[in-house]
Amino acid sequence: QITLNESGPTLVKPTQTLTLTCTFSGFSLTTSGVGVGWIRQPPGKALEWLALIFWDDDKRYSPSLKSRLTITKDTSKNQVVVTMTNMDPVDTATYFCAHRRPYNSGLGGYFDYWGQGTLVTVSS
């Protein structure tokens, strides 16, 4: 059974750096093709893909946020960490991590297991 759980601060101040941790179980991030992604959703708005890290440490970022994001993994702890610098009130959102399952020999993929999400509010 695959589970993921996001943890981190619920409130950050503008200009601060946000660090979120995704702790997972039921799969290994050393399995070929597997990835873990971060997706966020501002209140009442659409989903926005942020970052993705693959089993082989390949990392992908949203072009619009790339300068502010860093994603890393710790396979010994079954954790994926994302940091976002220079937080702003517009970054207030629920942040999800999700397991990415590959298809078509890894050329495509979809998020089949998600954490419950963690609401991060940016306010002074």
Added chain:
Amino acid sequence: DIQMTQSPSSLSTSVGDRVTITCRASQSISSYLNWYQQKPGKAPKVLIYAASSLQSGVPSRFSGSGSGTDFTLTINSLQPEDFATYYCQESYSSPGTFGQGTKVEIK
């Protein structure tokens, strides 16, 4: 970036109706298209991947079609539990851009 445009943004419909949601990509994405359902306060749930493959455990009233730039999610005989917001997502590129969502509401 690839842009994903869903239509309509919302629709009102009744139990038992057939619902069709479309998603258009700004460039060809072959069949690298996924569909998700999200209910308020919950994480999204994948329904369809690779444009037309039904995720395990998802009812067969859900189906997907299309390739290239134009895709469709169809829900046959809408059930009460299907009232939700639906998102398409391309996985042709990184980022795997999501559409803006389609809210299916009770008429």
